[in-house]
Amino acid sequence: MARAGLTAERLVRAGAELADEQGFDQVTVSALARRFDVRVASLYWHLDSSEGLKIRIALLALEEMADLAASALAGRAGKDALTALANVYRDYAREHPGRYAAAQHRLDPHTAAGSAGVRHAEFTRAILRGYDLTEPDQTHAVRLLGSFFRGYVSLEAGGGFDHSSPDPQQTWERLLDALDALLRNWPRNPR
Numbered sequence: 001m002a003r004a005g006l007t008a009e010r011l012v013r014a015g016a017e018l019a020d021e022q023g024f025d026q027v028t029v030s031a032l033a034r035r036f037d038v039r040v041a042s043l044y045w046h047l048d049s050s051e052g053l054k055i056r057i058a059l060l061a062l063e064e065m066a067d068l069a070a071s072a073l074a075g076r077a078g079k080d081a082l083t084a085l086a087n088v089y090r091d092y093a094r095e096h097p098g099r100y101a102a103a104q105h106r107l108d109p110h111t112a113a114g115s116a117g118v119r120h121a122e123f124t125r126a127i128l129r130g131y132d133l134t135e136p137d138q139t140h141a142v143r144l145l146g147s148f149f150r151g152y153v154s155l156e157a158g159g160g161f162d163h164s165s166p167d168p169q170q171t172w173e174r175l176l177d178a179l180d181a182l183l184r185n186w187p188r189n190p191r
Contacts, residue, residue: 011036011047013060018098019098020097024054024099025101027054029049030050055107062116062119064099065089073126073127078131081126081130082183086176090156128142128183131186133186148175
């Protein structure tokens, strides 16, 4: 029988908090059971496995970031929209490092297609339409922006900019300027 007060949603949220506190790789059903002071077996009423828990945390993180992005992008276009989306990812990673890591968790194609990850791609493509990019250049640019956001945020979170000048915020702003310039002057494929 399920323990009173424990629900799948409550457990996933607690797992997300655990990820932020200790790291996404530390999230397991056993760790969650210790957090609630219950036997591991009692959580299997709500969760199928540690991998299932991680997938649900990933889906939660993608949804949270998509909601933040929708709010940040409302009424914006061009560089303002690009900066708003970039800042959503960077700020989320700073505030929720474990959840941000969860959002990078590989999902199977069916789960990914039904996730808020689709909204992230739609937001990015909407920004790129403002730069007059069409296929296949739009897909190339989506990959460029995703690589930049993820790479910069990961390097910064890992302390990669802690021992050098200028301040990482200045670099972030300059790189967003450079991305805007690149997108406005995207090289046209002669083929």
